[in-house]
Amino acid sequence: MSLRVVDNSQPHIPHKRNPGFPLDLDWVERVRMNRSALERRAGSIGARRTVKKDYQLAWLLKAITMIDLTTLNSDDTDGRVERLCAKALHPLRQDILDQLDLGDLRILPGAVCVYHSFVKTAVDALEGSGIPVAAVSTAFPHGLAPIETKLKEIEMSVADGAAEIDIVIERGMVLRNDWQALYDQVRAFRKACGNAHIKTILGTGELATQTNVAKASLVCMMAGADFIKTSTGKEKVNANLVTSLTMIRMIRWFAEETGIEIGYKPAGGISKTKDALTYMALMKEELGTHWLQPHLFRFGASSLLTDIERQIEHGLTGHYSADYRQPMV
Template identity: 85%
Template sequence: MKLVTAESTTPAHKRNPGYPLDLDWVERVRMNRSALERRAGTIGARRTVKKDHQLAWLLKAITMIDLTTLNSDDTPGRVERLCAKARHPVRQDILDQLGMSGRRILPGAVCVYHSFVDTAVRALEGTGIPVAAVSTGFPHGLAPVETKIAEIEASVKDGAKEIDIVIERGMVLRGDWQALYDQVKAFRKACGDAHIKTILGTGELATQTNVAKASLVCMLAGADFIKTSTGKEKVNANLVTSLTMIRMIRWFAEETGIEIGYKPAGGIATAVDALKYMALMKEELGTNWLQPHLFRFGASSLLTDIERQLEHGLTGHYAADYRQPMV
């Protein structure tokens, strides 16, 4: 599996231009939860990745992490420490033993509140690691639309290259697809050249059909990524919901030729979790989607467990957490 390193370049990718809202298409969308659960139950059960192949997949996983801190007690110092970890996500001695000496494995982005964008941009200067900002009244998404657009514009002005916006879940529950489309389209316009990830808050959308319809409407409105959760809901990312969203991405690509990214977030904390999501992407969408411009994990503690698993693969022993400090 190809690794993205500091020396490699991002593959050419056609950005989603957005399309008119097709309510007939939206109304045709149906999801069978029982079938989704059966399919999701096979992920990780039929195939396993072992030994050197597993280490390669875990290194790959690091390049697709949005290293994240979204806590109420975040400070500039915490963000700077997270950025320092992003610069060197794996200890050099581990990279040397894996034959990766001289090649830097970097996360897909660092994700922070919009008030810390400037801090993160300065801390990551020269690395090529983009800063992602959560905006639009994160995590509830219920601020006035003018406030949400102002947040996006402020984050972009401070240097954010990616904006994670939050949709209003009530629009989905009411079936007000025009309102959802119009709002996401306005957010996309405010983002300008910055890529937009739409957070659906899937744990609060009641049904998989609602998740699927919301995914489609956001993609039609110009979303570059669709994302499961804020990480603050009672139910966050899981394989069943991921399968729903991934199949909508596949359908959208078949109809438009545009590849949309996917970001599961919330509760993904172990290397085993990461491998399951990567297997799901590979089986449903193909290896092409296992690149940072099309797949991200929204996580923080995930990196610690991956680094421990890499060291275990080399030594046969699990290291104490303090040997892979995060912040």
């Protein structure tokens, strides 16, 4: 059996950065989201879209290339980050790759995501692999620190080799509808990132309404965000399909108006293969197959890879294996 998938050992597809645009408050005020309609649409995705057998195996291999393999725990150590990087370098067991007849094709995750204090450790462990390191910065997860402190965190992460910076917005700015303050802050973060790509974490579970989520998404994109991301993974409510649909439609609207393609990253609570396939189907239907690439779509996840490995092995053998057969080495 031969499957065509992305060889993620090669450099990422060249992609036009978001240069940022002036804040258009008239556009922001025009934004309205119908929650009931969003819920009906989101509820239909998982019920209608399924992929089976060889097609599912191909989709799961593609999903691996779009994972930001993540560890963001208070007890993280250099050793844990090094093990995570080892897993990133070999996300599938060699016997599984051999059964898939993929030869020397390397299936690698989209990035490894760590706290900014572990960036250097991850960069050293991934040297020569082409896997970028993403750092969570700006007082993750709450985002409540002096602006000077947050800018310094970004600069330190970039200096240590981070190619992507996941910043946290201050949710209070959204709740107060202080769009100018949000725009100015994200713009400053974007400048501090330099050549590193910036992902803006909205903390959507704390923004009260889907209209707030949509407006915050738009303002961050105007300010220069390369990705918009749902959550830190630390909120009570993290990624879900309703919020994802809101953010994806703002991405589509922004692309129609500006010609700039913005990436999307759902994060928090995505640990099962079925959920990953549903998110991929949502992206395909709303934005097209073109968006199912690492430079435009990522999963923020830690345990998703283990379940994908189990499902791939089941597809090959007809049997489910225990989690420990796909350890986080």
